């Protein structure tokens with residue numbers, strides 16, 4: 460065991476970690492920080508990417524015991540500067556409004572790798588984007604829109620005016636879900652009141668939720684679920700009622 464002080468998104472966390480514990484495990488199991496996703500847990504998919512002193516690393520593989528010497532750990536949760544879409548970091552906004560995601564499992568990792576890439580290369584070529592994001596895999600195959608999002612974010616960071624592909628769904632201030640004009644659906648992340656035992660418990664729940672009328676999309680894990688619904692058929696209260704009905708009340 461080792462006592463460390465982890466500087467995550469400019470907050471210091473003093474704690475004792477097992478020498479074998481990954482940063483992802485410490486963040487999730489000790490600190491309750493769901494700031495990165497776990498995909499492969501073996502340094503192959505990049506879903507868990509965070510920045511350590513500005514460099515993209517796989518949180519599933521880097522050991523927490525080696526990160527207690529003042530290294531600055533940056534996660535996707537530390538990027539926004541204010542509420543709502545306007546408060547998002549340009550890279551986050553571009554992924555959101557250009558649709559550079561589907562299930563979202565890979566997205567936090569892609570965003571952090573993009574932040575690193577654009578910090579080093581403000582106007583990357585397509586080949587440089589491919590190289591910069593080579594450690595991230597999107598199983599949904601959203602690469603075309605991901606590349607669009609990277610280019611849009613790069614332009615915004617260079618101070619240029621940008622137009623996003625579309626804004627089908629907006630999550631408003633303080634997590635209030637609202638539909639944009641012409642919205643195809645409304646999306647919101649819910650945290651389970653009581654986390655499931657393991658990720659394996661999540662799959663049957665997701666399958667059942669997807670079958671409910673008005674549900675357009677579902678993604679999540681044992682701690683939270685992001686639900687996209689048809690506002691013509693459901694509202695947030697009705698979605699919450701469905702979650703309760705399926706045995707997983709959420710806030």
Ligand code: FES
Nearest residue numbers: 498499500505519
């Ligand atoms: S979960 Fe870390 S690389 Fe896949």
Ligand code: FES
Nearest residue numbers: 561562597598599
């Ligand atoms: S959006 Fe990339 S894995 Fe689903």
